[in-house]
Amino acid sequence: MRRDYGRYLSGLALVAALALGAAVPTGAPASRPATPETVPVAAQAACVTDPATPKRQLRGMWIASVANIDWPSRTGLTPSAQQAEYRGWLDLAQQRRMNAVVVQVRPAADAFWPSTYEPWSQWLTGTQGTNPGYDPLAFMVAEAHARNLEFHAWFNPYRVATHTDLTKLAASHPARKNPGWAVAYNGQLYYNPGIPAVRAFVQDAMMDAVRRYDIDAVHWDDYFYPYPGSGGGFPDQATYAQYGAGFSTIGDWRRNNVNLLVREMRDKIRAAKPWVKLGVSPFGIWRNAGTDPLGSRTTGLQSYDAIYADTRRWVRQGWVDYIAPQIYWHIGHPAADYAELVRWWSETVTGTDVQLLVGQATYRAGASGQDAAWQDPAELTDHLTLNRSHPRIVGDIHFSAKDVRADRIGAVSRVATDHYRRPALAPAGVGGAAPAAPNLTSAVRGSGGVTLTWQRGATGSTAAYAVYRLPGDGAVDACDLADARHLLGTVRASGTTGTFTDATAAAGSTYRYLVTALDRLHHESPASNARVVTGSGGTFSVIVDNATAGGFTAATTWGTSSYLPARYGANYRFASPQAVSDPAWFSATLPAAGSYRVEVWYPADPGYNSATPYLVTTASGTVTVRVDQRTGGGQWRVLGTYDLAAGTRQVVGVSRWTSTQGYVVADAVRITRL
Known part of the structure; x- marks a missing residue:
């Protein structure tokens, strides 16, 4: 590369200047099987994905x-x-x-x-x-x-040496045996491409x-x-x-x-x-x-x-x-x-x-x-x-x-x-074909986490596996695997069986695990059957209202209203959209790290914002979910399920930073451990 050695060898200063300057001016419980799920990759095309957690991205x-x-x-x-x-x-x-x-x-x-x-x-x-x-x-x-x-x-391809003296090369060097192949230019030796x-x-x-x-x-x-x-x-x-x-x-x-x-x-x-x-x-x-x-x-x-x-x-x-x-x-x-x-x-x-x-x-x-x-x-x-x-x-x-x-x-x-908040699969190449889905034979919780074992699918050439973890119990939707929100990682294939230990699994949380197979060019199989591992803790759920003492904070730019009867509690907070960092925050004390369902309540109105940004501070970074507050009010609406860290902190925010018109509303949130 033009920048790999020119900045380190003084004899190449001119090359570095041309390439970097002259080019342009500087300026515990055993697992139990869930309902088998086959999730075709093609079914994910219509899913809404999070651009911050792409499923495929070479890094x-x-x-x-x-x-x-x-x-x-x-x-x-x-x-x-x-x-x-x-x-x-x-x-x-x-x-x-x-x-x-x-x-x-x-x-x-x-x-x-x-x-x-x-x-x-x-x-x-x-x-x-x-x-x-x-x-x-x-x-x-x-x-x-x-x-x-x-x-x-x-x-x-063509660089021979960062000097021009053929005699400094090893005696067996092809350029010494074929001196007519080499050209001295600008203080270096090159093979002649012509x-x-x-x-x-x-x-x-x-x-x-x-x-x-x-x-x-x-x-x-x-x-x-x-x-x-x-x-x-x-x-x-x-x-x-x-x-x-x-x-x-x-x-x-x-x-x-x-x-x-x-x-x-x-x-x-x-x-x-x-x-x-x-x-x-x-x-x-x-x-x-x-x-x-x-x-x-x-x-x-x-x-x-x-x-x-x-x-x-x-x-x-x-x-x-x-x-x-x-x-x-x-x-x-x-x-x-x-x-x-x-x-x-x-x-x-x-x-x-x-x-x-x-x-x-x-x-x-x-x-x-x-x-x-x-x-x-x-x-x-x-x-x-x-x-x-x-x-x-x-x-x-x-x-x-x-x-x-x-x-x-x-x-x-x-x-x-x-x-790079979540892992990512490499982009799929041209040629090749997706292998058959593997069979996830067990998912067992132990002192070091949850250990998965599986068997390779019957057909296709498997080079690697991708491991997914979904929070909670229930059916698996194709869109659950459409981006990397639930991707734990990948492992190289070896033999007819595979294993993976999820050391990040929280003891109190219930999870569903699935595995897919990848060929050498990263084409992905349908998902395996799902395995559920249940949590060991009791149920935890907390509601934080905008009037909860110590649980809600907002600047004076946020107004207070009790106009709409579909509110939660006595009133709610509202603000005009603007490109400023001025979120209202709901804080909570979570007893343990694990998987939590996050829900929100607001009184809907046709004049409210169609893309209100809710911020969820997950264990791996802040996730933004946009909600149309013109409809669906007066009830709990699920934002999603997320891995959250233990402790007392701001968990859910409502941001004013949106280009759509209409008030954004902060009323109440409910956080439930799964």
Whole structure:
């Protein structure tokens, strides 16, 4: 990636400036079976879902190895130390409810596995060609899959070295054996993309990993032809003269060289392992509309012209499975507005099977020297909120792991709270088929939680399972599984049986559990039969009225009325809608963490608000439920069932922040433990 090492090696300062600056200006009881439920995934299409808890969303982070940016933290670590560090990165991904890691395994014509084509990477031991004492790629894939994280193997196709001295390379390095393949440019060595033998070699070098390891995707960043540097253009004129017949310009020939790399690699991957995806994370701008009417309304560096990456064509031709443009600018940037670029890329993938992810500049959030916008803890989370208005965007990848861990100004925590509150399944790919539903054989409460066991379905290829927990007893509706509100997590399949322990189950709560099966491309089966585990506590229910002493708080902006007879108690509170943070709150003391049903009471009126926002402070974050207070009043209305924490606190709020007209009303709530 243009930002993976340029910021760390002084000799690459110009490349970093071009890529990040010149491109655009800176600115206990046994379980009992419930009624069997089969919940077809297709039945969920008409369900109303919560955009804050999407069922499918790829969430990843780049783990860069070049220059020891992320992992290993330095060269020469013992195998056990390297492995401990890597497990720490996977622990971080799980803590942030991510489901993928993108790990750099071929940073510079070298390898993080015992390659038959290229030497061991210097970033492991400090010396290129030195065996680290174990197989890092085999270890990394196994550890990721043990946590059911997708493993995207990140390769750089053409970079040979971050210097220009061939003699510094390992004696067995292909560039030393074939010196005519290498080009020195802007202080670095590159394989020449215009030589057909080079293109075939780098594909074979990468396919060695595809064939030998259980990776989920081949991932490339934005390095194809190098970014423009000082001292003239890339010196391949002689290669153009030799191989460029039929192309009127060297630019068209270079683009064709990269197109061939992409298309041929796609074909080789599909022939070997059809389930392995090819994904590319290009520079965020293809072309500007001022140059090409098909381009974006931007004025930055154009990857089509500067690095000869015709990314739009790769998408439109279906040569890649996903595209993850590096949209590293803030919302409203004068030359490269994030909002404009997500619009443009969303339109570009429309009509194709290519999945759209967004490369997020997490490294900029709260970092010194960045635009003022990046000092706002809300900038990064606002990106993902904006993404919701573009349904073709199916996830994000954060650069890089150390910045996710640093969490400067709390920006990553904001993203996790606002968007990664629940786990998520990865987006389903093209091809493959959903397996048969598993059979949930038992759900038993013990000292460590509720342990589930199941048997694999009779047909289909099962790669993983998704585990759901619904509060209370009763029938299961298809919409209960339409988003991730009830998704507990996923586990990798192994053998014909599976198990999962829900360590978060509250002792006093009753739950229904279900399991689905997923194939390698994440197609989901119908749900298993449901199993009910009953709670051990007694029934708890509390009503909080707007007049309950110590149980209700509201600012003086909230009026009091007893006009409507369908009120609860003597009166109720009301306020005009306005874009301000001014909620009225109902507080309660809950005896234990667990599952609770939340109900509300209000006197309905045709002039009241049609989308009154109720706020429920659940154990995993605040949930907003909008209620039409024009109808259904004078009775208890169920907002939903939620996992709530124990203690005394504000549980339900009524917000004024709504764009619809009419008073919002706060009258009473009832909270019942299930």
